[in-house]
Amino acid sequence: MxxxxxKRAALSPDKPGLYAGKDVWTFSEMAIEAQKLAEKISxxxxxxxxxxxxxxxxxxxxxxxxxxxxxRVPVLMLNNRLTPEEWGYQLQDSQAQLVLHEEQFSVExxxxxxIDECLKSNGGPIKRFEDEEICSVMYTSxxxxxxxxxxxxxxxxxASAAGSAFNIxxxxxxxxxxxxxxxxxxxxxxxxxxxxxxxAVRLYEKFDEQLIHEDLIDxxxxxISVVTTMLxxxxxxxxxxxxxxxxxMILGGGPAPLHMVERCHNEDxxxxxxxxxxxxxxxxxxxxxxxxxxxxxxxxxxxFPGEIRIIDADGNQCETDEIGEILLKGPSVTKGYxxxxxxxxxxxxxxxxxxxxxxxxxxxxFVADRRSDLIISGGENVYxxxxxxxxxxxxxxxxxxxxxxxxxxxxxxxxxxxxxxxxIDEEVLIHYAKERLAAYKVPKVFRFTDALPRNASGxxxxxxxxxxxxxxxx
Numbered sequence: 001m002x003x004x005x006x007k008r009a010a011l012s013p014d015k016p017g018l019y020a021g022k023d024v025w026t027f028s029e030m031a032i033e034a035q036k037l038a039e040k041i042s043x044x045x046x047x048x049x050x051x052x053x054x055x056x057x058x059x060x061x062x063x064x065x066x067x068x069x070x071x072r073v074p075v076l077m078l079n080n081r082l083t084p085e086e087w088g089y090q091l092q093d094s095q096a097q098l099v100l101h102e103e104q105f106s107v108e109x110x111x112x113x114x115i116d117e118c119l120k121s122n123g124g125p126i127k128r129f130e131d132e133e134i135c136s137v138m139y140t141s142x143x144x145x146x147x148x149x150x151x152x153x154x155x156x157x158x159a160s161a162a163g164s165a166f167n168i169x170x171x172x173x174x175x176x177x178x179x180x181x182x183x184x185x186x187x188x189x190x191x192x193x194x195x196x197x198x199x200a201v202r203l204y205e206k207f208d209e210q211l212i213h214e215d216l217i218d219x220x221x222x223x224i225s226v227v228t229t230m231l232x233x234x235x236x237x238x239x240x241x242x243x244x245x246x247x248x249m250i251l252g253g254g255p256a257p258l259h260m261v262e263r264c265h266n267e268d269x270x271x272x273x274x275x276x277x278x279x280x281x282x283x284x285x286x287x288x289x290x291x292x293x294x295x296x297x298x299x300x301x302x303x304f305p306g307e308i309r310i311i312d313a314d315g316n317q318c319e320t321d322e323i324g325e326i327l328l329k330g331p332s333v334t335k336g337y338x339x340x341x342x343x344x345x346x347x348x349x350x351x352x353x354x355x356x357x358x359x360x361x362x363x364x365x366f367v368a369d370r371r372s373d374l375i376i377s378g379g380e381n382v383y384x385x386x387x388x389x390x391x392x393x394x395x396x397x398x399x400x401x402x403x404x405x406x407x408x409x410x411x412x413x414x415x416x417x418x419x420x421x422x423x424i425d426e427e428v429l430i431h432y433a434k435e436r437l438a439a440y441k442v443p444k445v446f447r448f449t450d451a452l453p454r455n456a457s458g459x460x461x462x463x464x465x466x467x468x469x470x471x472x473x474x
Contacts, residue, residue, distance in 0.1 A: 001130050005031050005066040008195040017194060019202040020059045037067035039123035044113065045071060048129050050094050050137050052076040054101035057182055057205045062191060064100065072129040076137045077183040081438045084108060090139045094149050094338055137338055138185060140278045149338030150278045157192040159331035160281035163303030167286050168248050168272060170197055177221035179204040179212060186225050186252060189282035209233040219243030227253030227379025228411055235263060250274055252283060253379035254411060258296050265293050275299030275367055279334045279351060285365050298364040306330035309350060310359055323368050326355045373462050375404035375412050380440045382414050384462060387443065390436045391416060396424040401452045403466040405445055415469045416443035417452060
């Protein structure tokens, strides 16, 4: 079966498809690079189980992703900010048959193979599986804190790309600036849209606001995906206007503060606020700049042909402006989680997001809370239950409650309330957590208490902890 990159190379062979620093590859050159890697990988492939990639934002990473699509095996995108323990869980849960990783990452798995060693192999004919529907797998923690592999099919990615193009328009000369990680759905989806639309990607190894600011002024990109902290950093260095070629800044990872929206409006920065998740293969709703000031706080309307329902605790349809759980339906929505009961996340065909919000009279979505207790720190999702579970594993900790504390730089940072059996130094807890969690998940604030607030059912009431920790900063 022909991969999307091969299809695009046949249609637009001489058109630039990837920029990275001073280097540029046409779509045909990209296909050649991916084919070479597919030949190197093929001898390691035994079945259609996922192949894990532990990579950074490098051109070679793009070619590896497309190489695996040529073979037609699902690619498991490992978050390179996680710990080896967290990678280990995902590899075991996914039953990954192979782990390709950059030398800088140490992976303890029988199937681990460094990319450098893989490149030394003699290779062989490209294996091509014909019936694999799953394109990619990305792990996201549920509200219980147990990571689950979201399956994203080729149809999901295609529908997401089509819905986005219908919304923001499609220009054959677009260049999508990618400074978000490729292992996130925001970064991965940019690569998919590139080959589907036939537009170039300008890849950045990391987010450098000064460099991206200069590139926006020089007309080196027309679209960019950012989270709120990235937008704030760009505003901090902004001086002269951006190039007329720049037409769209898609903002995800939580709504922007009012002052930020107003400044973007006043300075003609085309910010499109959005709401989406790994389960929807990127953005599901989008708020256009034209509605930004009159619908402050909204994430917009669903992209075509997605649908949204808001239901109450009894499963009944909510009225206009009535808060309830957000349910989603459409061709970009995942069919379920890898190696899990596929019916579990759905209610009559609708994805239960666990997020809370409402629709106004015009059908604009307002997200009241993301998975109610979810902490969004610098665009990264931090699930309190996962952090609580790690902290509670320390011998001195009896109970742990983790909530988000407002932070000017990151939006929110994790804060931990602990009931302890013995006195313990914060630095010890930080060291303990860092060995088991990604750095962004480690609490930045610790509070010791005699008891945690619980309701009549004995469930932790995080809302009270969140109010307490944020009242301290008022």
